[in-house]
Structure formats: C-alpha cells, structure tokens
Amino acid sequence: MATSEVISYFITAVSTTIAIYESYQRYTLKQHLKAESLELYSLASRLLWSTQTCLEAIRNEDNNLITQEAGRSEGSSQALFELSIKNIHRQFNYSRKDIEDWIKVNKIQSLHKDIFLKYAEK
Numbered sequence: 001m002a003t004s005e006v007i008s009y010f011i012t013a014v015s016t017t018i019a020i021y022e023s024y025q026r027y028t029l030k031q032h033l034k035a036e037s038l039e040l041y042s043l044a045s046r047l048l049w050s051t052q053t054c055l056e057a058i059r060n061e062d063n064n065l066i067t068q069e070a071g072r073s074e075g076s077s078q079a080l081f082e083l084s085i086k087n088i089h090r091q092f093n094y095s096r097k098d099i100e101d102w103i104k105v106n107k108i109q110s111l112h113k114d115i116f117l118k119y120a121e122k
Helices: 003-059 063-092 096-104 110-120
Strands: none
Touching: 003 063, 063 110, 096 110
16 A cells, blocks of 8 residues: 555545534534524514513503513513523623623613623623
8 A cells, every 4th residue: 555545545534524523513503503593483472472462451451461461571572682692692702891892882782781791701
C-alpha cells in the first residue's frame, strides 16, 4: 500500500467523521428550533384566546370575566416576552456591556434592562 493511498484513506475517514458530526449538529439544531416554534405557538395561542375571551366579556359587560381574562392575557404576554428575551440571549449570547450599548442606540428599552440582565448573568 502506497503512502498516497494511506493518506487518501485517512482523509476520507476524517471527512466522513466531520460530515457525520455536522449532520448531527444540524439535526440537533432543527429539533431545538422545532420545539421552540411549538412553544411560541402555544403561548401566542393562549394569549390570543384570552384576549378574544376578554373582548367578548367586554361586549357582554361581564366585569368578573373581564378581570380574569385580562390577568390571564397579561400572564401569557409576560411569558411570551420573557421567552423572546431568552431566545435573544441564545442567538446573541450578550453581555452586560451589550445591554448598555443596546439601550444607548434604542435597540431595547431601558425599563427591560433587568430582565435582559437576568439572562446575561447565567
């Protein structure tokens, strides 16, 4: 067996290993994105349902139901909001300095700073 054949087999083995690893990474990312998409859908669906129920209660002047559904809508909105910040952190892996810079250029609101910091410190 010639040296060039050994090198060729070695390069083929390394290339195959890298291709398998990259395929696994891509599969893992796809699974994560699918799960995240369903989680966002679920939260948005609950928020929409609560808002529609609240509007119906307003039309029927049912103050108890209005209060209940408005609270449920706020809770769903808060969960959706925090999930969006969590996703931003996953994509940007931001730091405290990044948050300060984003506030300066109006990329995020200063009143949300503490929530962004919660994820920056993890």
